[in-house]
Amino acid sequence: AQSVAQPEDQVNVAEGNPLTVKCTYSVSGNPYLFWYVQYPNRGLQFLLKYITGDNLVKGSYGFEAEFNKSQTSFHLKKPSALVSDSALYFCAGSEPTGANNLFFGTGTRLTVIP
């Protein structure tokens, strides 16, 4: 079955330090991959996507993600964390046929400590 996995339920990082939120995928062919963020009492918000092309994808709020085919990973990164980045982050994927049903990971709660 097609899926993405987020191995960490919780990530803590000090403000100003680099952050990484991990995601691995299991998708046949070349997957479409996404990151979404959920702030308290807010709907899920799109951060970035990988469809094809450059393996390093840049998105909103200074976030970026690197598609690594050999490691089947799509980790979310930011060079310098802000307290306001504290939220729940979801990795998602879809089949390369352009299917519209995204499958999501279980989420990683990021806490940035002042």
Place this chain on the structure above:
Amino acid sequence: GAGVSQTPSNKVTEKGKYVELRCDPISGHTALYWYRQSLGQGPEFLIYFQGTGAADDSGLPNDRFFAVRPEGSVSTLKIQRTERGDSAVYLCASSVSGQGTGELFFGEGSRLTVL
């Protein structure tokens, strides 16, 4: 408003009752999606509409769940004979074209509690 609107934000019902959840997508978005998010889990796909038709309903768990979008805008998710296991946050999202590569805009969800 400019975003996806879902009503009610909270619904408490008794086992066996019928429930309707409403979604008002962003104006002009042809694609509309329903997802279900249980506690501690990621959103789980239920159904996808392109215009008025359900293009993919493979995620609906059983025939107690049904959704409509009669005019290609507002959608209603209907749950018959609710069970305690239906308790979850039901999320609606819309996108411009539904081509599978685009960005989904999510509402804040409707939290359903079945007692």
